[in-house]
Amino acid sequence: MARVFKRLTPVDRVVSEVLSRLRISLAEEEVPLEEALGRYASRDVVARMDIPSEDRAVVDGYAVRSKDTQLASQASPAVLRLADRVLIGEYPSSPLKPGEAVEVSTGSPIPEGADAVVMLEHTRVEGGMVYVYRSVAPGYGVSRRGEDVRAGDLLVRRGTRIRPWHVGLAAAQGYTSLPVYEEPCATVLNVGDEIVEPGEPLGPGKIYDTTGYLVRSYLREMGLRVLSRGRVGDDEEAIERFYREALEECPFAFTIGGTSVGRKDYSARVLERLEGVEYYVHGIALKPGRPAAVAVVGGRLAMALSGFPVAALAELQAVFEPVFYRALGLEEPVRPVVQARTLRRIPATPGVRHIYRVRVYMDGRGSYYVEPLRLTGSGVLSALARGNGILVVPEDTTGVEEGELVEVELIGPPATLESR
Amino acid sequence: MARVFKRLTPVDRVVSEVLSRLRISLAEEEVPLEEALGRYASRDVVARMDIPSEDRAVVDGYAVRSKDTQLASQASPAVLRLADRVLIGEYPSSPLKPGEAVEVSTGSPIPEGADAVVMLEHTRVEGGMVYVYRSVAPGYGVSRRGEDVRAGDLLVRRGTRIRPWHVGLAAAQGYTSLPVYEEPCATVLNVGDEIVEPGEPLGPGKIYDTTGYLVRSYLREMGLRVLSRGRVGDDEEAIERFYREALEECPFAFTIGGTSVGRKDYSARVLERLEGVEYYVHGIALKPGRPAAVAVVGGRLAMALSGFPVAALAELQAVFEPVFYRALGLEEPVRPVVQARTLRRIPATPGVRHIYRVRVYMDGRGSYYVEPLRLTGSGVLSALARGNGILVVPEDTTGVEEGELVEVELIGPPATLESR
Numbered sequence: 001m002a003r004v005f006k007r008l009t010p011v012d013r014v015v016s017e018v019l020s021r022l023r024i025s026l027a028e029e030e031v032p033l034e035e036a037l038g039r040y041a042s043r044d045v046v047a048r049m050d051i052p053s054e055d056r057a058v059v060d061g062y063a064v065r066s067k068d069t070q071l072a073s074q075a076s077p078a079v080l081r082l083a084d085r086v087l088i089g090e091y092p093s094s095p096l097k098p099g100e101a102v103e104v105s106t107g108s109p110i111p112e113g114a115d116a117v118v119m120l121e122h123t124r125v126e127g128g129m130v131y132v133y134r135s136v137a138p139g140y141g142v143s144r145r146g147e148d149v150r151a152g153d154l155l156v157r158r159g160t161r162i163r164p165w166h167v168g169l170a171a172a173q174g175y176t177s178l179p180v181y182e183e184p185c186a187t188v189l190n191v192g193d194e195i196v197e198p199g200e201p202l203g204p205g206k207i208y209d210t211t212g213y214l215v216r217s218y219l220r221e222m223g224l225r226v227l228s229r230g231r232v233g234d235d236e237e238a239i240e241r242f243y244r245e246a247l248e249e250c251p252f253a254f255t256i257g258g259t260s261v262g263r264k265d266y267s268a269r270v271l272e273r274l275e276g277v278e279y280y281v282h283g284i285a286l287k288p289g290r291p292a293a294v295a296v297v298g299g300r301l302a303m304a305l306s307g308f309p310v311a312a313l314a315e316l317q318a319v320f321e322p323v324f325y326r327a328l329g330l331e332e333p334v335r336p337v338v339q340a341r342t343l344r345r346i347p348a349t350p351g352v353r354h355i356y357r358v359r360v361y362m363d364g365r366g367s368y369y370v371e372p373l374r375l376t377g378s379g380v381l382s383a384l385a386r387g388n389g390i391l392v393v394p395e396d397t398t399g400v401e402e403g404e405l406v407e408v409e410l411i412g413p414p415a416t417l418e419s420r
Numbered sequence: 421m422a423r424v425f426k427r428l429t430p431v432d433r434v435v436s437e438v439l440s441r442l443r444i445s446l447a448e449e450e451v452p453l454e455e456a457l458g459r460y461a462s463r464d465v466v467a468r469m470d471i472p473s474e475d476r477a478v479v480d481g482y483a484v485r486s487k488d489t490q491l492a493s494q495a496s497p498a499v500l501r502l503a504d505r506v507l508i509g510e511y512p513s514s515p516l517k518p519g520e521a522v523e524v525s526t527g528s529p530i531p532e533g534a535d536a537v538v539m540l541e542h543t544r545v546e547g548g549m550v551y552v553y554r555s556v557a558p559g560y561g562v563s564r565r566g567e568d569v570r571a572g573d574l575l576v577r578r579g580t581r582i583r584p585w586h587v588g589l590a591a592a593q594g595y596t597s598l599p600v601y602e603e604p605c606a607t608v609l610n611v612g613d614e615i616v617e618p619g620e621p622l623g624p625g626k627i628y629d630t631t632g633y634l635v636r637s638y639l640r641e642m643g644l645r646v647l648s649r650g651r652v653g654d655d656e657e658a659i660e661r662f663y664r665e666a667l668e669e670c671p672f673a674f675t676i677g678g679t680s681v682g683r684k685d686y687s688a689r690v691l692e693r694l695e696g697v698e699y700y701v702h703g704i705a706l707k708p709g710r711p712a713a714v715a716v717v718g719g720r721l722a723m724a725l726s727g728f729p730v731a732a733l734a735e736l737q738a739v740f741e742p743v744f745y746r747a748l749g750l751e752e753p754v755r756p757v758v759q760a761r762t763l764r765r766i767p768a769t770p771g772v773r774h775i776y777r778v779r780v781y782m783d784g785r786g787s788y789y790v791e792p793l794r795l796t797g798s799g800v801l802s803a804l805a806r807g808n809g810i811l812v813v814p815e816d817t818t819g820v821e822e823g824e825l826v827e828v829e830l831i832g833p834p835a836t837l838e839s840r
Contacts, residue, residue, distance in 0.1 A: 053627075054624075106680070108625070153802070165807075167633045168630045168804060170618075172729075176618045199596040202473070205474075208591055208592050208594045213453060213454065213587045217587040217588070221584055331833060336754045381471055385575050385585075385589055410754045413754055
């Protein structure tokens with residue numbers, strides 16, 4: 001008898017069922033500015049003062065009362081008395097009197113009374129007098145207080161993953177720290193008698209833990225704090241204990257392996273009968289990744305991931321990522337996506353979402369091409385080594401024809417077409 | 421008199437002149453697998469063993485000698501003797517004899533003598549005998565040793581920034597550590613009398629350090645170790661001392677501020693007269709970012725960046741990034757680029773590369789639109805706050821017309837067109 005799932009649940013259905021039941025809130029902390037890089041903002045950060053904080057020159061020249069230049073021309077310059085010079089970082093000591101001009105550099109505050117700056121090249125200085133050869137309108141050459149940023153302006157939206165310019169913006173406002181979410185934690189357990197830790201001797205029929213390293217790194221890259229709980233054999237009691245303790249400790253718990261239908265679905269089976277299960281599904285319309293089990297337990301998320309690395313990746317990408325970002329209100333990363341032409345037909349089963357690891361090529365004219373890599377059977381690690389793209393074939397199709405244009409996410413630099 | 425550069429050097433020229441003179445080599449270190457994430461591989465990492473390490477079943481069923489099933493059919497099954505069961509992680513203790521079948525699960529090693537696996541659904545077991553209803557060819561249902569990965573296959577190329585799957589691949593081969601480059605270091609100094617550290621009182625005419633925070637975060641995000649050397653005033657001796665010491669310590673040294681042409685180009689001027697200068701340029705055909713000065717000193721790179729945040733960003737992006745990745749042979753990050761239609765004309769000066777911070781919108785049908793943000797004068801911080809894209813207008817154009825399609829790099833999620 002073939003061991004098949006009686007029913008596969010569509011990916012989007014799993015995601016929405018989980019989202020409607022999760023109750024996760026993250027603690028906030030205040031971290032020094034330079035440690036905020038890569039963290040998620042836990043509150044809107046707004047400007048607390050106007051920038052510029054005062055009217056400033058935006059050109060080098062002379063601050064004037066514009067009225068005093070009204071009739072100035074090349075033939076008949078206005079003649080103003082030169083007042084004390086003002087440099088960037090120095091403040092004009094006294095208001096500008098009628099008939100006066102004061103030297104300013106780009107960025108200098110404009111003294112009280114002045115309302116415009118005449119550019120240096122339209123002036124000449126002689127004997128303590130400034131000859132102004134052009135009339136200026138009020139505001140000319142001046143950046144007004146608050147013109148760039150006004151107190152109250154939004155600088156960093158809650159949920160943003162902080163990039164260098166957010167740090168700079170906060171610094172510009174005198175902030176020394178930023179409010180960020182505590183890194184959400186996730187516990188991870190390897191399940192399986194055949195798994196050996198790298199560095200240990202590899203007995204017959206054993207394989208080195210691959211998916212555990214992959215999953216933990218993947219979660220870390222997303223910004224989670226990962227607690228590895230090592231490995232247990234095919235031992236339901238140990239798996240159950242893990243889930244119970246893990247979900248006490250962290251909002252997310254993952255087992256790896258023990259999900260295939262049949263004798264070896266320990267992890268999935270244990271998940272179903274945990275106390276407090278509010279939602280449970282085993283068998284997702286996702287390829288690879290069909291055997292994953294997903295549960296919401298006490299408002300927290302537990303996933304029994306497949307032991308196969310490419311399948312576990314697909315499960316994280318299709319189910320965990322949207323749940324994670326949406327449940328916590330975090331900004332989803334912007335992914336590099338290119339339009340590529342398929343070099344072979346890519347088959348797909350209708351009703352199932354396929355996530356292919358693919359090889360993306362670029363020709364000399366900047367056009368992209370895409371070729372699927374073997375995903376099933378044994379072509380698993382080579383797909384990880386050679387894959388530089390991810391192609392999602394949605395549920396409503398029987399595949400992609402050769403030569404069709406598809407959107408592919410680049411996860412590495414494209415190869416040259418000649419290297420194919 | 422307007423203070424202008426007599427000559428602006430094209431960006432690509434600066435990059436190639438610098439690259440031909442840099443002599444930077446990074447130290448290597450061996451770090452535990454899970455700490456290698458985000459680091460750059462310093463050597464090619466190759467497979468040291470075949471995977472699978474032995475012939476394995478890729479379906480659940482019975483391992484057989486294919487010869488024994490030659491004439492099997494639904495009407496006339498082959499009848500084989502059931503030998504000891506083999507599970508994943510257990511090794512077959514003895515070779516399969518002619519006329520025998522042994523139960524295997526997906527992943528189980530195939531015993532010596534067997535050369536195919538009959539799928540469970542084409543068999544029936546009764547009284548210690550296996551009835552095989554289908555003939556199988558040699559190799560059917562079997563993954564051969566080395567079929568996925570062969571010893572010597574390239575897993576991670578030198579210069580790759582290590583992602584989760586690279587960690588997984590190395591683990592699969594039993595590696596416990598990976599060879600990575602030491603994080604290259606960069607020293608950074610703020611120059612300017614008007615700069616105040618966030619948290620300190622902001623006197624009249626002063627501004628909080630913005631560009632320093634921005635630049636240091638940017639370098640850190642690229643994977644550099646950043647040594648901040650604080651701030652000096654407009655003090656040529658202090659700047660010179662900084663450069664001398666910084667270039668002893670690190671392959672990259674940056675000052676921020678003191679580059680504008682005229683009275684206040686301390687940083688640029690100091691750079692030119694440093695001992696051991698092999699290349700020097702002040703004034704780049706880049707907007708913003710024109711006043712940057714770039715020097716190669718004793719095979720190392722020194723840059724006097726503009727004090728304006730958006731200009732410093734453009735200088736890092738246009739000059740430092742290509743130099744950094746190419747000089748060290750590191751993989752350049754793949755950037756998310758979309759085709760977007762301009763909502764306004766975007767002017768450009770021929771012969772100058774323009775780097776615009778832009779706002780990218782998406783309409784309900786997934787089409788992108790782009791609008792430039794004010795870059796010069798005072799619209800500097802708001803461009804950082806509102807910019808979610810970067811548009812590079814190359815040297816060979818006078819601008820981009822309204823409604824033209826351009827390629828834009830997304831640095832944040834696109835806004836909805838309705839929010840415009």
